[in-house]
Amino acid sequence: xxxxxxxxxxxxxxxxxxxxxxxxxxxxxxxxxxxxxxxxxxxxxxxxxxxxxxxxxxxxxxxxxxxxxxxxxxxxxxxxxxxxxxxxxxxxxxxxxxxxxxxxxxxxxxxxxxxxxxxxxxxxxxxxxxxxxxxxxxxxxxxxxxxxxxxxxxxxxxxxxxxxxxxxxxxxxxxxxxxxxxxxxxxxxxxxxxxxxxxxxxxxxxxxxxxxxxxxxxxxxxxxxxxxxxxxxxxxxxxxxxxxxxxxxxxxxxxxxxxxxxxxxxxxxxxxxxxxxxxxxxxxxxxxxxxxxxxxxxxxxxxxxxxxxxxxxxxxxxxxxxxxxxxxxxxxxxxxxxxxxxxxxxxxxxxxxxxxxxxxxxxxxxxxxxxxxxxxxxxxxxx
Amino acid sequence: xxxxxxxxxxxxxxxxxxxxxxxxxxxxxxxxxxxxxxxxxxxxxxxxxxxxxxxxxxxxxxxxxxxxxxxxxxxxxxxxxxxxxxxxxxxxxxxxxxxxxxxxxxxxxxxxxxxxxxxxxxxxxxxxxxxxxxxxxxxxxxxxxxxxxxxxxxxxxxxxxxxxxxxxxxxxxxxxxxxxxxxxxxxxxxxxxxxxxxxxxxxxxxxxxxxxxxxxxxxxxxxxxxxxxxxxxxxxxxxxxxxxxxxxxxxxxxxxxxxxxxxxxxxxxxxxxxxxxxxxxxxxxxxxxxxxxxxxxxxxxxxxxxxxxxxxxxxxxxxxxxxxxxxxxxxxxxxxxxxxxxxxxxxxxxxxxxxxxxxxxxxxxxxxxxxxxxxxxxxx
Numbered sequence: 005x006x007x008x009x010x011x012x013x014x015x016x017x018x019x020x021x022x023x024x025x026x027x028x029x030x031x032x033x034x035x036x037x038x039x040x041x042x043x044x045x046x047x048x049x050x051x052x053x054x055x056x057x058x059x060x061x062x063x064x065x066x067x068x069x070x071x072x073x074x075x076x077x078x079x080x081x082x083x084x085x086x087x088x089x090x091x092x093x094x095x096x097x098x099x100x101x102x103x104x105x106x107x108x109x110x111x112x113x114x115x116x117x118x119x120x121x122x123x124x125x126x127x128x129x130x131x132x133x134x135x136x137x138x139x140x141x142x143x144x145x146x147x148x149x150x151x152x153x154x155x156x157x158x159x160x161x162x163x164x165x166x167x168x169x170x171x172x173x174x175x176x177x178x179x180x181x182x183x184x185x186x187x188x189x190x191x192x193x194x195x196x197x198x199x200x201x202x203x204x205x206x207x208x209x210x211x212x213x214x215x216x217x218x219x220x221x222x223x224x225x226x227x228x229x230x231x232x233x234x235x236x237x238x239x240x241x242x243x244x245x246x247x248x249x250x251x252x253x254x255x256x257x258x259x260x261x262x263x264x265x266x267x268x269x270x271x272x273x274x275x276x277x278x279x280x281x282x283x284x285x286x287x288x289x290x291x292x293x294x295x296x297x298x299x300x301x302x303x304x305x306x307x308x309x310x311x312x313x314x315x316x317x318x319x320x321x322x323x324x325x326x327x328x329x330x331x332x333x334x335x336x337x338x339x340x341x342x343x344x345x346x347x348x349x350x351x352x353x354x355x356x357x358x359x360x361x362x363x364x365x366x367x368x369x370x371x372x373x374x375x376x377x378x379x380x381x382x383x384x385x386x387x
Numbered sequence: 388x389x390x391x392x393x394x395x396x397x398x399x400x401x402x403x404x405x406x407x408x409x410x411x412x413x414x415x416x417x418x419x420x421x422x423x424x425x426x427x428x429x430x431x432x433x434x435x436x437x438x439x440x441x442x443x444x445x446x447x448x449x450x451x452x453x454x455x456x457x458x459x460x461x462x463x464x465x466x467x468x469x470x471x472x473x474x475x476x477x478x479x480x481x482x483x484x485x486x487x488x489x490x491x492x493x494x495x496x497x498x499x500x501x502x503x504x505x506x507x508x509x510x511x512x513x514x515x516x517x518x519x520x521x522x523x524x525x526x527x528x529x530x531x532x533x534x535x536x537x538x539x540x541x542x543x544x545x546x547x548x549x550x551x552x553x554x555x556x557x558x559x560x561x562x563x564x565x566x567x568x569x570x571x572x573x574x575x576x577x578x579x580x581x582x583x584x585x586x587x588x589x590x591x592x593x594x595x596x597x598x599x600x601x602x603x604x605x606x607x608x609x610x611x612x613x614x615x616x617x618x619x620x621x622x623x624x625x626x627x628x629x630x631x632x633x634x635x636x637x638x639x640x641x642x643x644x645x646x647x648x649x650x651x652x653x654x655x656x657x658x659x660x661x662x663x664x665x666x667x668x669x670x671x672x673x674x675x676x677x678x679x680x681x682x683x684x685x686x687x688x689x690x691x692x693x694x695x696x697x698x699x700x701x702x703x704x705x706x707x708x709x710x711x712x713x714x715x716x717x718x719x720x721x722x723x724x725x726x727x728x729x730x731x732x733x734x735x736x737x738x739x740x741x742x743x744x745x746x747x748x749x750x751x752x753x754x755x756x757x758x759x760x761x762x763x764x765x766x767x
Contacts (some may be wrong), residue, residue, distance in 0.1 A: 283756040294676035380663035386656045
């Protein structure tokens with residue numbers, strides 16, 4: 005396997021660009037929503053075969069082990085080519101979490117499945133009555149022989165209808181003094197009897213997430229990650245990876261690509277007031293890249309990410325929203341049209357970045373919660 | 388980067404930390420409005436003795452020959468301490484301009500003197516506001532026997548109060564010249580304009596100033612290249628000063644929020660203030676991240692355009708973050724923040740003067756937009 009980090013940046017960029025441009029299926033380019041598994045399976049396997057499916061994983065587990073600079077190039081080219089977002093929880097959450105907190109048997113069982121595309125994961129965190137206050141969750145797992153038996157319900161579970169596995173935060177000790185204690189982190193096969201799904205349509209009309217019901221669902225005890233009752237630590241560790249992932253410039257770049265295309269098509273670059281706003285947003289995004297790179301480097305060195313990783317999450321998603329809002333404004337009268345709009349030589353879906361950028365300030369801990377966390381743990385302000 | 392860069396960096400950070408801890412500069416800065424003593428000889432000599440004036444200067448001239456990362460450490464520390472002396476103007480802008488100029492006796496004399504603290508050359512190149520790369524130049528250099536006669540006026544010269552001479556840019560038959568003009572030479576007049584923070588801009592008027600040939604530092608493309616690079620390096624290190632200013636100011640706000648009690652609680656426990664403080668902290672950390680990246684990449688920038696884009700990113704983010712953080716500091720402190728007695732005002736004013744100098748945030752965004760739209764390697 006190549007040592008990508010030893011390559012010249014521009015040579016690496018060129019190689020990634022050519023591959024993405026030639027190989028990503030044209031019919032899915034710039035899809036206005038997340039890709040479903042049946043749509044992206046071939047692409048996933050193609051990347052996997054090439055060794056490019058896990059750019060951020062260490063090489064010993066089948067990843068590319070990219071440095072921050074190279075990873076940013078990879079992400080930029082992903083967006084430039086209009087590669088859609090695949091069910092990526094295994095790659096962005098489960099992999100880094102098992103590498104950090106799992107045992108050898110779990111790593112051996114699950115990591116190759118993720119790389120090979122044999123397993124796709126979803127996240128069993130939020131519950132109908134545990135959103136921002138995640139630690140008040142009530143889904144329960146009770147030991148019974150070699151298994152835990154899970155009862156309860158998870159909600160806002162992205163792409164659960166495409167997932168083969170789910171990781172679940174469940175209460176294993178109801179007597180614990182603090183609500184954060186007595187929570188465990190479990191891995192569950194979605195085919196296990198007792199799991200049922202109800203799909204939920206998002207504001208744009210897409211079936212993006214689900215409610216997942218657990219009715220006496222059994223998962224073997226070997227699927228406990230870390231220690232019993234100590235799942236909150238792992239949950240937080242995973243949230244660190246999640247915040248880092250959401251804090252990547254990738255999604256705002258998607259909106260910037262569209263905004264620049266629209267500006268070109270509508271001749272807006274001659275408009276000084278517009279150019280000023282566009283430039284500010286471009287710098288907001290470029291500077292996010294610098295900040296994000298700092299955390300990528302820490303994650304790459306195997307460090308546990310601190311609470312300050314909330315910063316790129318807040319900045320990335322709010323920049324994404326600002327870009328999506330300027331896109332609608334810059335579209336003028338076209339900004340009311342659903343679906344792709346023909347403007348000049350371009351066909352641009354003006355509204356999809358608006359919809360796609362909404363949940364990012366809510367999921368992974370709302371941006372208001374992130375600010376509470378930063379105030380408490382980073383600025384050490386009193387409560 | 389120097390092979391011992393890490394060691395030097397750590398040593399520098401340590402000595403800068405000591406310097407800043409004393410906080411000795413706040414009373415001096417406070418008194419500037421009356422004393423106008425922005426350039427203290429003894430203080431300057433101390434910076435020279437610490438080796439800080441020569442961080443970037445070549446070793447052949449007594450400097451340390453280190454990189455921008457080390458200069459940024461010093462500048463950030465001086466920004467934290469609110470030191471009024473023109474570190475960036477002299478130890479970065481003048482050093483880099485000289486370093487990139489032709490290898491002459493004058494050049495090594497000036498550099499050696501500068502590093503030792505006994506010469507204070509500053510660059511006088513701007514004539515118009517928002518001219519980030521200082522290319523709009525009406526000052527003329529007319530050839531005469533033995534050299535040039537120079538006529539024109541330079542503005543926004545930080546460091547003029549303590550300067551003993553100027554590196555002046557002038558047009559000679561369409562070619563840019565960088566010329567050395569001693570401050571006391573016939574026809575050269577320095578006027579000082581008071582700035583918000585008690586420092587001053589020099590306005591340098593040149594009337595038939597005779598510049599001998601051996602005072603020509605660089606000509607033509609070489610002069611343009613030297614000045615362009617030096618200005619981008621200086622804008623970047625001024626950004627490091629701004630970073631120090633904003634960090635000090637925000638720390639001050641956070642300390643105040645932890646101790647000031649209203650409604651029976653520390654005001655820092657109120658969520659609306661916490662979220663404002665966090666948003667400003669994110670700006671500070673963006674500024675920090677951009678500055679580190681720019682400082683690491685600037686010297687290796689493949690062309691003028693790439694270099695200018697980097698410098699403009701740094702100055703734009705650091706200038707605006709410093710302004711936002713220091714202005715918010717007034718609000719966090721309430722009425723006391725609006726008083727002359729409160730140190731908050733000193734930070735606000737330094738942020739204002741450092742932001743405006745060498746192109747403010749808007750000017751750098753304008754340049755960034757123009758350069759981003761181009762595809763060639765020539766900087767505007």
